[in-house]
Amino acid sequence: MVVSERRLLVRFFQIGSVLALAGSIHVLTLLLPWYTVRADSVSTSVLSGYLLPETLALSVAGGVLAGLSLLVTSFSQRPMAVRTVLVVLSLLGGVLAMVSPLYLGLVRVPALSVAGEPGIGFFIALFSAIVILALGGVALMTRPRVVEIPYQGYGGVSGATVSSTQPMETTSFEVAGEVEEGVVCPICYTSVEAENAVRCSSCGVVFHSGCLDAYVNINGTCPNCGRAVV
Ligand SMILES: [Zn+2]
Ligand SMILES: [Zn+2]
Structure with a gap:
């Protein structure tokens, strides 16, 4: 996505807003059932995301990093600095948010050696992590358009007055x-x-x-x- 420098901050502000939203949704999934495990045919138990310290820490960290990106787009006026921080925060946050449900599903639940199936929270957590990562990619690909200053010819505006930084x-x-x-x-x-x-x-x-x-x-x-x- 190539946009003009002026619109860059707007675009990053939009990306930051969606990131903060995805981060919040991710953290909220901790309250939902992530896994239903069956010890035997009668007793089942529901694992919510917040019950495990690892998933709690990973998801909260991931969600907070995504949310921080909105603050960054708010505090800096320099598009390229905003872009760098946005990309770093969302990729880092997205990876943490992604690892959290995968760790539960691929490491913790198999270690219990019981049958288990992922619940709604697991899928939303995974999906929100993918959204956070994807937004990092969008921020990475958002670049300013190179503005070409047209040749003014004889008697045109002299070079000194053509400036990309207008008063x-x-x-x-x-x-x-x-x-x-x-x-x-x-x-x-x-x-x-x-x-x-x-x-x-x-x-x-x-x-x-x-x-x-x-x-x-x-x-x-x-x-x-x-x-x-x-
Ligand atoms: Zn205006
Ligand atoms: Zn509007």
Whole structure:
């Protein structure tokens, strides 16, 4: 996925949000039955994820690492630094989250030498771990587009004034009033209705007010044009 530098922080913010969600879901599966083991034909017992110290530690660590990535996307304005930390945290967290159910299913349960079958928690834990790993991959493949500065020719703008780091311009957001049919919020990709829409006064892009508030509180800029919000 190649996106412009400006949109990179938005993209990483989105990835971080989904990572935090997947991490939370993973930790919550600890409360669900991970395995049902049968000692004999009458007595069965249910193993929840939190009952074993190993799975508890691995899954909580994995989930927390995934959740931390959202904090990182919130605290840094440098896309490439955010990307590195995002990739490291999600791959590390994803591996820990993945090892947790596999350890139970492939090491602990066979060691009990009883019949056992994985439960709903086991599968959700495994799936959420895969999601965390996949998001790490997505973050890894998200790169800024190389911006080529067009040749200006004679009498064009001199090289010195063409800079990739423009002076910090400012913008503000206003209630959008009317929103055209089918407009989607660039943050959450769902459609925007007039009653909760705000518009950037510089670039004119429409966002959900809730989505925008969350982004601006953290980054202080318009997610689309990157101008500082005053
Ligand atoms: Zn939205
Ligand atoms: Zn804007």
